[in-house]
Ligand SMILES: Nc1ncnc2c1ncn2[C@@H]1O[C@H](COP(=O)(O)OP(=O)(O)OP(=O)(O)O)[C@@H](O)[C@H]1O
């Protein structure tokens with residue numbers, strides 16, 4: 001109960017209570033010991049999930065918390081990835097290349113934020129879309145970035161107690177993801193995060209209480225791009241090879257789907273959305289191999305689309321899921337999670 | 350004391366297309382005064398507030414606060430200068446709790462940078478210390494307005510009367526020198542309105558804040574105001590003490606068919 005709280009600091013703490021702390025510790029411990037139990041393939045999936053979590057955190061800050069829109073976040077991921085690879089090739093240590101990726105991406109974010117001060121809704125959507133497309137097109141024409149052929153990502157020189165390279169990468173990515181989650185959680189609960197949400201709910205009132213709208217919108221774009229750039233840096237690292245087509249418009253849409261499915265404006269939502277949708281997308285790639293259903297979908301595709309259109313099945317399903325979310329659970333997976341929690345709290349009454 | 354007037358509006362003009370919403374309006378407000386603006390619907394009252402707090406740019410005139418010109422400043426700069434307001438049609442942060450709404454009133458007094466806020470969950474961090482310090486101030490406001498039960502609720506789930514109080518609380522959290530209240534009692538029950546009158550008096554008497562009030566309820570205006578400005582079609586009808594203004598024939602005429610005769 002409220003009155004029993006000894007200090008207001010309990011509202012700022014990372015963990016609400018002992019139970020919360022315990023389960024968080026269990027989860028983190030499990031994630032850190034995982035490499036000893038599973039095949040590298042599964043680590044790759046976890047890496048991909050983690051990278052998507054980081055992008056989703058940033059995008060959700062912009063879309064869910066600040067009420068802006070971006071259809072071009074793949075562009076920031078690309079900027080982060082290419083910055084990292086370029087610097088690694090120049091012999092810069094990874095830690096600096098990683099920070100640079102975030103910073104460069106954030107600068108581009110602020111740059112893209114400037115038109116957002118004048119544009120709203122669909123117009124901003126189009127501006128960000130154009131940005132995303134421009135980034136990959138330009139990269140494709142720059143020979144020193146490998147052009148459309150792409151380029152190899154130099155391997156890091158990691159010698160940590162005889163750790164395998166894949167395992168080491170997994171640990172780097174996992175640690176950074178955990179830090180990203182904590183950082184985002186603290187930012188959102190602070191005066192900065194509250195200001196973002198104020199702008200989302202009423203920009204008139206936000207200005208009237210002293211929030212500099214221009215500055216905070218640019219902060220939001222910058223921070224959002226910083227997370228995307230950092231994610232791009234990590235993605236490049238474990239992919240080992242990057243080219244412009246990786247960062248397509250479809251990827252930007254995929255990020256949006258993640259946060260809508262997970263729950264707009266919620267960190268738990270960003271995590272759940274990224275994990276579930278990454279898994280789903282991987283599974284749907286093999287949809288034709290599913291007995292009966294696969295054959296049926298193949299037939300469907302043959303009649304109504306082309307047989308090569310079978311790959312679109314995953315998009316049709318994603319669209320279908322989105323419609324369900326918007327209709328029945330606007331808070332997404334986070335909403336579902338809240339309901340279950342309330343259910344179990346009341347159980348068995 | 351100061352040579353200049355505390356707050357002064359000089360020959361203010363604001364039009365929308367052909368419509369002169371505010372026309373050559375001229376008045377001043379003294380420190381620690383409760384100053385009311387009355388007038389029929391569409392008289393231009395809210396437009397005056399919107400000009401004062403920088404949402405609208407007037408075509409002509411001056412708005413001086415402690416000798417400083419406000420016209421041309423952004424709303425956030427005007428808030429920094431010490432002017433807070435509430436809105437006629439609630440502008441709350443609907444998807445946030447009462448606590449967060451009022452904490453947002455502390456925003457401009459808090460200094461933590463983005464980088465500093467990353468450390469918020471660590472007790473020794475500067476961000477946490479600052480947050481707790483301001484949280485205490487907010488809890489005082491919650492106590493003052495008796496909003497304890499609403500503290501952790503999303504404001505969109507609160508009854509209308511409570512929402513109005515949250516907006517007042519958020520404005521108070523700015524610790525302003527001048528508070529603009531746009532119809533704070535509209536839509537309230539009789540009991541809630543009486544509470545509101547007490548609070549507004551307390552805000553002036555205990556907190557020493559100057560108040561400019563827009564209000565349609567004449568009983569309340571008469572009860573609470575030191576001076577009243579009556580306007581119609583954006584221009585002044587008269588200005589003076591409640592007795593002078595509310596008995597002025599042109600004020601009564603402007604309100605003919607409205608609620609003035611019945612509530613006086
Ligand atoms: N943003 C705007 N654009 C166009 N016209 C406006 C705008 N704001 C106000 N007006 C017009 O200016 C006039 C004055 O409006 P205002 O809201 O200031 O009246 P008011 O005195 O506050 O009335 P009420 O008692 O109904 O709140 C009205 O005719 C209104 O339609």
Ligand SMILES: [Mg+2]
Nearest residue numbers: 394395396437
């Ligand atoms: Mg009005």
